Amino acid sequence: MAPNPNTAILRTLRKRSGLSQEEVAHILGSCSESAVSRHERSNSLPNLLTALGYEAIFKVSISELFPGLYQTIQKGIEERIAAMEEELYQSTAKSRSAVPIAIRLEFFGERRNGDSNYSAP
Secondary structure (H helix, E strand, O other): OOOOHHHHHHHHHHHHHOOOHHHHHHHHOOOOHHHHHHHHOOOOOOOHHHHHHHHHHHOOOHHHHOHHHHHHHHHHHHHHHHHHHHHHHHOOOOHHHHHHHHHHHHHHHHHHHOOOOOOOO
């Protein structure tokens, strides 16, 4: 069985920092040493607050901390966006619905081309 990419990253960062699982749990303030261990082994996923805590501790984005999970989520998102975009292109928009459809299609096009202006303020 191939090692889980999430396991190596979180554990490696913790080891590199010199912190124990107990110390990471203490810094997070919201989980136990055994929870940190489960997250490192990918036996369970941290909740959003804990994942953001890992990001704050190690200064590494959640998507980098959990790349396998991120890639799985991203693939599903891309598939659903493609299906939605195709449905919008097939729709026969008239008057009031034409503008909202055009806005969505513009967003999808910008997103695909990397031109999106939808970053955090």
